[in-house]
Amino acid sequence: MIVDSDTTWHFACKLNQLPLGGMKHVRVFDTEVLLVRASKEDIVAMEPWCPHNWAPLVDGKFNPGSMKLTCCEHGMQIDIKDGEITRGPNGGPAGHYEKCFRFPVKVERDRIYVHLKTPQEVDAYYAQCGVPGILGSDALK
Amino acid sequence: MSSWIPLQTEAEVLESERAKEGFVGVGDKGPTKRYPHAYPIPGPETRAQRAWPAFTYVPPPAVIDMRKWRFETYGLVNNPLSLTYEELKALPTASSVEDHTCDDQILTTGHRFEGIDFRTIIELTQPDPDCEWILFECDGGHSVSHSIHKRMMLVYRRNGEPIDPSHGYPLRAWIPGDWGGLNPKWVRRIKFCESRDPDFYMTYFRQHGADPAILAAVYKSHVGSGAPIEAINHFLGFFYKTFWWDVRHNPMGARGKGIATGLRAPMYIGDDTWANYKTCL
Ligand code: FES
DSSP, X not given: OOOOOSOOXXXXXXXXXXXXXXXXXXXXXXXXXXXXXXXXSOEEEEOSBOTTTOOBGGGSEEETTTTEEEOTXXXXXXXXXXXXXXXXXXXXXXXXXXXXXEEOEEEETTEEEEEOOOHHHHHHHHHHHTOOOSTTSSTTO | OOXXXXXXXXXXXXXXXXXXXXXXXXXXXXXXXXXXXXXXXXXXXXXXXXXXXXXXXXXXXXXEXXXXXXXXXXXXXXXXXXXXXXXXXXXXXXXXXXXXXXXXOOEEEXXXXXXXXXXXXXXXXXBOTTOOEEEEEETTSOEEEEETTSOOEEXXXXXXXXXXXXXXXXXXXXXXXXXXXXXXXXXXXXXXXXXXXXXXXXXXXXXXXXXXXXXXXXXXXXXXXXXXXXHHHHHHHHHHHHXXXXXXXXXXXXXXXXXOXXXXXXXXXXXXXXXXXXXXX
């Protein structure tokens, strides 16, 4: 997933297509994103695949009261406030799972926009993993 | 919006629509012109082959659950649709007899496609006036972007039979006069975009260093457009170097990159229309 764009805010969908307390799996620029609407103003955009085994999170259950999302496949629980995993798959420990990535969101007029990772941000992530990034490679030349 | 994304103005799109005239069918009257075979092979200039081959470079969906299947529109629309297959088939039908030219210049003729004219979808879903581009999103992760001003059709029957699994059952798009590769199969949703969202091939080739000029030439060429076969051949060369290299020489197929050649048709749940289908992808 590499965003190669002059702008990093990309149109996702209209506000009224995302029901209160609901989720929507959308395509934003070249990336797939899960939008979750916990309350009227509170919209979260995150990776749409479960960090355990990549089940589509949109098929899971979202509880707007506790802000917890439960995966349909093995019941991993994600706190969408910060992307923290609060329960592992099949009720197991959550400890060794990374946080779910959340994208910044903004609403303008009645449209929802998502801020995707820039190539620089992708490279910074790879650098922190000690892996060569993309900007020095053949890609994006 | 990024400078590498192929863009066309409405006027340019309408002009290429006019240039397609004769090569595309109008209702049950098939095309009156035939696109010449692009490869310098001996024999008649136009070679139509009988069987309609099915190619797919993006993996087909493994399973399509027809109990949950909905055709959806979203994005810059005032009335997002969510229709079951039955509801979709109940919409006014359109039909058209067409020739089909695949990216590899294989010509087949006399397809009688039945489905829904894209204008019907536009009337129902009411896109905002500033919407210029749409994105077909398919089961299995493929996506194809087109201008909203093109003549397009959503097809569910061909020659009186439901369209078969290797050609996109339950629903595929048909853009008359465009190369086969830009007609996505297993269409599930349409996003109405604010600007042109890059589709699967654009993203893939961009990441592999494709020249934006060639990308643009390919995305705006079509069956009646005359010259740009050089651009297409150039692009195909690039395609075989990058895409097929992954497919053949990467130990994962090209699966690690999200790409594989599809060797089997999807399995359908809750629908036995094609229960005994022998896959031929
Ligand atoms: S895939 Fe989500 S819990 Fe296993």
